Amino acid sequence: MRLTEEEKQAAVEVTQAILGRLDQGDKGRIIPVLQQVQSKLGYVPQIAMEEVAAHFGVPPVDIYGIITFYNQFRLTPPGKNQVKICMGTACHMRGAHIIQEAWERRLNIKVGETTEDREYSLERVACVGCCTMAPVVVINEEVHGKITPTRVDGLLFSHQLDKRKMKEGDANNG
């Protein structure tokens, strides 16, 4: 993925602000810094990795190694809404793969992809700790339990309605 000059600039600024005056020898801060970059930008761009590497005085390839080792990190920007399907034991035994396929069909993307309009991305997560509500889907930070393929449609529908309402609200206020 190629970033525009402005995007690059923004990524560098965000990363530098996080790095601030952190002790350069404190390697224990590397992962927390990368987590913060991701929470600000939604992913960790190459240029941010280089920034972090320079700050802590380690080769960029080490940072890349960390990013690819841990499932949490993304190398590409996610959709505006992140749909995460729980793939833990309880959810699996209650048909999580059927739910996954339902989302894939409805959004017309595969797990790990983002829709063309960048509205939705689809991911799998390990148990989110609501096994008693299996199968579970997390949309952004909100947990939805007891999902069926038909509820997938419902969730998507209500989500789009919410967004319309919000837009209308904006228009009314503005």
Added chain:
Amino acid sequence: MGNNNTAVVSAAFEQLKAAAQQKWEQLHSKPLILVGAATCGRAAGALSLLEEVKTELQKLQLDATVLEVGCMGHCYAEPVMVIYNEGFPTICYGYVKEGVGARIVRDYLTEGDPGIEFALAAIEPNDFFPTFQDFPRGVYENKIVMEQCGFIDPRDIDHYLATGGYSALVKALETTPEEIIETVKASGLRGRGGAGFPTGVKWETCRNSAGDQKYVICNADEGDPGAFMDRTILESNPHLLIEGLAIAARAAGAEKGYVYIRAEYPLAVERVALAVQTAKEKGLLGKSILGSDFNFDIELFQGSGAFVCGEETALIASMEGQPGIPRHRPPFPAISGLWGKPTVINNVKSLSYVPYIINRGAEWFRSNGTEKSPGTAIFALAGKVVNTGLAEVPMSTTLRELIFDVGSGIANGKNFKAVQIGGPSGGCLPEEALDTPIDFDSLTKAGAMMGSGGMVVLDENDCMVEIARFFLDFTQKESCGKCTFCRLGTKHMLDILERITKGRGKPEDIDMLMELASKVREGSLCNLGKTAPNPVLSTLKYFREEYEAHINEGRCPSLMCKDLIAYYILPDKCERSCDACVGSCPVEAIYDNEDRIKVINQEKCVKCDSCMVACPPQYKAVIKVSPPYKVAEMEQERGKK
């Protein structure tokens, strides 16, 4: 007693406690409503219940307090609400759906009508309504760690203080580290993170290791994909863990502690962070705690979603800013851990027992459970059991009691098939193993593992080959890749299992799986690899015939493996005009035949299960068959008629 000033410490603590108790009494001087709002309560609508209750109180102009609390363990009945009403029994309500919450509050608080039809049980004994102890579940349950969960506000340190919190830390400040270690050793507490190592011994090793700089770490990485005990404790009573960690630090000689917590648990992260901050504000963490010579500070570290980082040496590597790859032990972390310094690593539950052991004594702890596994076991009951949720029972309770009495048996009138214990390192135990007592050694002997406490109950519709494949898929993806056998051996096993679930298994596959399993077990450095074959071995041991049905007949006896089943509509049962299935099908695979009976176009069908769910229960016309070619047979049969 070192150079601690007992008088100063207890005076400082008494002051904190008195203020907290005053607040607590005030809280109970008017009606109090608790809403269980841990993650799973929220998923069931706890936050809107909270709003509903608040609005109702405002409408009625009632002076009552509403609090968001954690989880009591009755997750099956979410959302859960408790009402304290002066002069009436305190009642816990379950399944509080929209509209019901407001009604219960109105009836109980204004008319004294407790709304018995929505009640799960009363909290204390009374003349009107049974308590939790009167149900089979209550007979077995024995809450230690979970005692306060769901009854105090996890965000208010005063609730913890008022109910006896931090008094164990005070006691620990008034004795020597050696005495703390003696007590914990005498209690026989074994680590609840999986391995069951004696906690006191670990602390002692760390204390006796050379060097001034030492660390304590709470392992809250809870990576077992079917477990949620640690999450619940963190969300419901975070101070318990903080107090336990502080006592561990005092015993081990550490001034710095970390809570390593899964990033997938945002609510737990938030609550622990807040708890650490408020404990600091009260002088219970930080420099010179309560005026003593003990300094101790806690920081949070968020795990980045790698299961192997739950392994202690991998966890340390990730805290040092490296990929989470385990290293050889010894040296054990208690001798050389974080940054090469002596480090105690304990699971959330292990640490949560500590304040109780310090307060009530080693003998008391030993009065629960067995000689070799004292105390309680905390299980996350999930899967096809009626009462899913958390249960804390004494060690030595049998699996049967846990599943059939505490969990009320199998849901939807199905038959029990197996119980998966210990997650990816554990195993599946069948009916005949149900009388195994729960303790570290018996479960291992039976072919499963205590593990961290995940327990998934499986019924007749769950395929044992598929569950083995699922866990192997998990461990294979989570292998850090350091050991060849863990990386490639599990992949090879997974390929075989995938083939079997797709109906392309070969007769020699079973022997091959056994052989690979022993190689992976022997050739792996850490327990991820060493135990990865367990789910396969235990299902092969107890459910070999299911493997054989897949391999020899292309049939999945549980009708679960997608490639081995087909959906079929029974013509005699189809009501014809309801059309529910037609609308539910996402790919328009269902059409009318000449008699308007619905038929599934097998070419188009994506096996999404929707029609089966949609077909009204009075008809139940949609069925699954295996092997799939049976559909053609059945259609032909009908054609002949």
